[in-house]
Amino acid sequence: MTAFPILRRSDRVLIQGVTGAQGTFWTGHMLGVGTNVVAGTNPKRAGVTHLGLPVFASASAALARMEVDIAVMFVPPQAVKDAALDAIEAGIRGLVVLTEHVPVHDMLAVFSSARASGARVVGANTAGLVTPGEAFVGIMPGHNTNIFRPGRIGVISRSGSLGTLVCLNLTRAGLGQSSFIGIGGDAILGTTTEEALQALDHDFRTDAIVLVGEIGGAMEEDAARYAATMAKPVAAFIAGRAAPPGRRMGHAGAIVEAGAGSYASKRAALERAGVTVVDTPHAIPAALATRLSPLVPERA
Amino acid sequence: MNLLEYHAKTEILAPAGIPVPAGAWCENPDAAANAARRLGQCVVKAQIPVGKRGRMGGVRMADGPDEARAAAEDILSRTFAGHRPAAVLVEPRLPLIGEFYCAVLQSPRDRSPLVMFSPAGGMDIEEIAAAGSGTVARHLVRDLDRFDATAAAAVLEGMGVDHVKPALADFLARLYRLWRRTDAELIEVNPLAELADYSFVALDCKFILDDAASFRQPALTARAVADPLTTIEQHAAALGLKYIALDGNVGVLANGAGLTMTTMDMVSHFGGRPANFLEIGGDAYVKAESALALVLGNPNLRSLVVNFCGAFARTDVMARGVVEAWRRLKPTIPVFFSVHGTGEDEAVSLIRSEFGSAPFDLMEDAVRAAVEAAS
Structure with missing residues (x-):
């Protein structure tokens, strides 16, 4: 039983596309922090050993020989659907899709299959998952201890770069992280802000949560409804306040259309739910420290 | 699309x-009149890729060629939510x-x-x-x-x-x-x-x-x-970069969509106006040099903030791109850096040796300095 999308060191990880340049670079870092990577796949290089890991032709071939909890995909956009369906059919219940620009219809097929099999997808277009001191998967500097430190703050972010900055700010303020969940920048995601928030709310290692949102869609509004029911404090920063409407700001999901997905709507919904919404990323640790002081008197 | x-x-x-x-694609009023002659009572519709045309006067009833011509003439001379119609569609009224x-x-x-x-x-x-x-x-x-x-x-x-x-x-x-x-x-x-x-x-x-x-x-x-793109936006698209022109004078170069939006937000938060959105995240981080050349191509620019927080993107590779673009283009505007994450040590020493000072520790401070320099 895994805590996915919260990553644990005990999670057995399969890297699909392990032999490519990015797969090799990041798998090396994952292994370096102690992530339990057990194998990789490459349809053309089955049988070789890469980074000390056995390489199989497919997830199904790997699962015939070992157990795997999480599949992490370093594959090009056109190959994501087949790789993900392979992982789900092989019996893997946690998928992390890092790839950007995956066709929406391909992800809908993946979500449909995951739903039928009881699997959970994180992404697409996520930077990954980090549990400082335990493990990380993806393309985050999870090995950099100036940025990620063990602690009790859960962080949810649509963006890898901004999420990294937020964790750096927390670490410098003496607030380590229980888990970082990168949910991804696409418009349709396997794990939403609300679902990540629920996971961290139920996690006994997490005392408070930082929600790093963006304009576009309704995920922050949906998460606000859940946040209103929570006892744990939540602070939020929403990117895109100065973005012009009607333009896609880099992420497929980051667009304000016909008045929906605006900064004002998200901020208002979160504030109504009792979430502290800050104006700058630097203000997050202070906002949290204020909310945390009654819970952890030694910091007061 | x-x-x-x-x-x-x-x-x-x-x-x-x-x-x-059975409609007709008409690129001029004469063609619309001819179509109406054939169709009788018809409707003349602006061909634009946005909704709510009716409310903007982009859908008009016409009884006969003269009215169809007048409707087409009017529609084709206007822009609707920034779009000039490529044609009108003339259809029979059913x-x-x-x-x-x-x-x-x-x-x-x-x-x-x-x-x-x-x-x-x-x-x-x-x-x-x-x-x-x-x-x-x-x-x-x-x-x-x-x-x-x-x-x-x-x-x-x-x-x-x-x-x-x-x-x-x-x-x-x-x-x-x-x-x-x-x-x-x-x-x-x-x-x-x-x-x-x-x-x-x-x-x-x-x-x-x-x-x-x-x-x-x-x-x-x-x-x-x-999308109707400006010249710089077209150049960016040709390079595989996403550039959005804005009306301010503080240039923004950052990696990743979230961090780039946030950098723009901070420019605005500290009372400045961002000149652009341009992110070099994902695979594009190796294109820092051409990306910076695009930003500097904007004549309104008064200062520049470079904000890197490397995860996937290596800040040392991006910083080298910035330095190379700077040497090549020799811009005269002031630049303010904040750099953290993957490759930070190399990036910081490169920026220190090239620009004579280290990056700001806080990105908020780098942005504030850029806003002050631009005003």
Whole structure:
């Protein structure tokens, strides 16, 4: 039983596309922090050993020989659907899709299959998952201890770069992280802000949560409804306040259309739910420290 | 990417056996007058890739050639929400007895295709929804291969359309198959007109193609309406970079969509105005040099903030790109850095040796300095 999308060191990880340049670079870092990577796949290089890991032709071939909890995909956009369906059919219940620009219809097929099999997808277009001191998967500097430190703050972010900055700010303020969940920048995601928030709310290692949102869609509004029911404090920063409407700001999901997905709507919904919404990323640790002081008197 | 109504009808609906009015694509008033001569009472519609045309005066009734000519002349001389019509579509006015709303799209909340139907078509879906509960049917397709006429008939239950239910169910199933085959984000027929003989005609069609699927939809991609881009935006697109021109004077270069938006937000927060959105995240981080050249191509620029927080993107590679662009272009505006994350040590020492000072520790301070320098 895994805590996915919260990553644990005990999670057995399969890297699909392990032999490519990015797969090799990041798998090396994952292994370096102690992530339990057990194998990789490459349809053309089955049988070789890469980074000390056995390489199989497919997830199904790997699962015939070992157990795997999480599949992490370093594959090009056109190959994501087949790789993900392979992982789900092989019996893997946690998928992390890092790839950007995956066709929406391909992800809908993946979500449909995951739903039928009881699997959970994180992404697409996520930077990954980090549990400082335990493990990380993806393309985050999870090995950099100036940025990620063990602690009790859960962080949810649509963006890898901004999420990294937020964790750096927390670490410098003496607030380590229980888990970082990168949910991804696409418009349709396997794990939403609300679902990540629920996971961290139920996690006994997490005392408070930082929600790093963006304009576009309704995920922050949906998460606000859940946040209103929570006892744990939540602070939020929403990117895109100065973005012009009607333009896609880099992420497929980051667009304000016909008045929906605006900064004002998200901020208002979160504030109504009792979430502290800050104006700058630097203000997050202070906002949290204020909310945390009654819970952890030694910091007061 | 949006398709114009005319292309959505002639290249998507009609080939799939969905009846559409016999309209004419008219690029000038004379062509519109000629079409009206043939069609009689007609409607003249601006071909623009945005909705709410009617309210902006982009859909006009015309009785005969003279009125059609005048309507076309007016429409073709105007811009609608920033779009100048490529043409007008002149269509016959049909004697309809009912108007339905039909759409297939994806629901982010449910991670599934969503089929929508309303017997109160002809208005925007937001207006239909606001008009009262029970007038819009919403059906989530959980197994992608299973939405046939039988499933569609169930969606139509209680919608007051029993007299045409088999034909409507067949239409919805057809629309769903079409949505899947074309990699559509949205296919909306509103209204689907019911004629006196209970047959149907698609009077309008909105179609949005998934950008990420353009590699396997070359014909539709070629038909899609490109965003109206500025010269710098076009150069960026050619380099595979996403640049959005803004009206300020503080240039922004950052990695990753979230961090770039945040950098813009901070410029605005500290009282400045950002000159651009430009992110070099993902695979684009190695393009820092050409990216910076784009930013510096804006003559309004008074200062620049470079904000890197490397995860996937290596800050040392990006910083080297900035240094090379700086040496090549020799800009005279001041630049303010903040650099953290993957490759930080090398990046910081490179910036220190090239620019004579270390990056700001806090990105907020770098942005504040850039805003002050620009004012």
